[in-house]
Amino acid sequence: MKIDILTLFPEMFDIFNHSIIGRAIKNNIIEINTFDIRNCTLDKHRKVDDYPYGGGAGMIMAAQPIVDSIKTVKTNNNGKVIFLGPRGKTFDQDLAKQLSRESELIFLCGHYEGIDERVYEYIDMEISLGDFVLTGGEMACIPIVDSICRLINGVLSNSNSCIDESFYSGLLEYPQYTRPENFRGQKVPEVLISGHHDNIRKWKKAQSLNITKIKRPDLFKKYVLTEEDKKLIKDVKL
Ligand SMILES: C[S@@+](CC[C@H](N)C(=O)[O-])C[C@H]1O[C@@H](n2cnc3c(N)ncnc32)[C@H](O)[C@@H]1O
Structure with a gap:
């Protein structure tokens, strides 16, 4: 599985270089790349956001850097473009299973007060982490990518571990114990x-x-x- 993540904060994804996902990357089972949306801005001050038309709080991520980032990443990734946003389908284990069968995926993280509506033209799917508002799509992207990747063959050392787990079969997991008796x-x-x-x-x-x-x-x-x-x-x- 190859995953590209479009973000203004690539350093937030360092978390994937550790533990189980980090090992899967080292073993070439998955590939996770970040792409800094700022690299595509045409603004001479490298600005990527602006005030909302009609007024309102905060700044909106402009369409141009995002759309050009999507186009750039798409030259090497044929996967669906998934925007992390509160209007999307609520993420669950069924969606994790469905997405774990894809060979390539592109995630787009919004930030500030969100993205210019015209970017939706370039998005295939929107996923929400739940009915609450996060500071940025990065916060949703990390658990979503983690739960997708751990379902990919070879990522967990015992492939049965995810079959027995909560939600996999529609039920919560039974209680577990280890030593001492x-x-x-x-x-x-x-x-x-x-x-x-x-x-x-x-x-x-x-x-x-x-x-x-x-x-x-x-x-x-x-x-x-x-x-x-x-x-x-x-x-x-x-
Ligand atoms: C502060 S939020 C913007 C919220 C937006 N103004 C609204 O009211 O819907 C900034 C970014 O965080 C991400 N985000 C916020 N809540 C989310 C959620 N529940 N699931 C996934 N992404 C979320 C989106 O990418 C969003 O563009």
């Missing part, structure tokens, strides 16, 4: 040390179902229960 009087559920694989599987599924039902009834409502799920909800205690 007894932490200050709190014991690991017996079934997990029983070595009985089918009972462990059923316990994990029952926990996921019950936790989702309690904590995220909205997700639970959408989840289609199998016959085994219906039995597990009744049989296993939380």
Whole structure:
């Protein structure tokens, strides 16, 4: 997967040079490039923003540097142009899965009071991180790119880890424990040390179902229960 990020603050993306994503970049599984929108401004003072027509608070990122940045990056990246903005489709795991199947993507980060409306002509999709306002698209781009990249084959050392995780199958994850078996009087559920694989599987599924039902009834409502799920909800205690 090749990702190009158009931004006024490329240094904010140094975060991708660390940990799991940093390792995936070093191993050439993913490529993440930043492109400074300021490189394309035709203004002699390197200005990229201006006052809004009709008045109003703050500055608006001008169309010219953004559109010319998109055109420049597109010469080496055929991916969809995705703008991070509050009007977009709210990001979720399904969208992360869908985008992880693409081989190339371009992200555009707005800043200040946003972008000139005419830039939308050059955008394929708008994604929002949620119903709140951030200081810049960079703040949304980082978690979105992270969650897409970790679904790409080879990025996580164990490819099963994301299949078991919250949201992947429409449910929240079951509780997890590591050593010691007894932490200050709190014991690991017996079934997990029983070595009985089918009972462990059923316990994990029952926990996921019950936790989702309690904590995220909205997700639970959408989840289609199998016959085994219906039995597990009744049989296993939380
Ligand atoms: C301060 S915001 C501009 C908000 C804009 N004036 C409005 O009311 O919709 C600056 C930039 O942050 C990004 N941004 C803000 N909230 C976002 C969100 N919920 N999801 C994704 N990007 C967001 C967008 O790129 C936006 O252009």
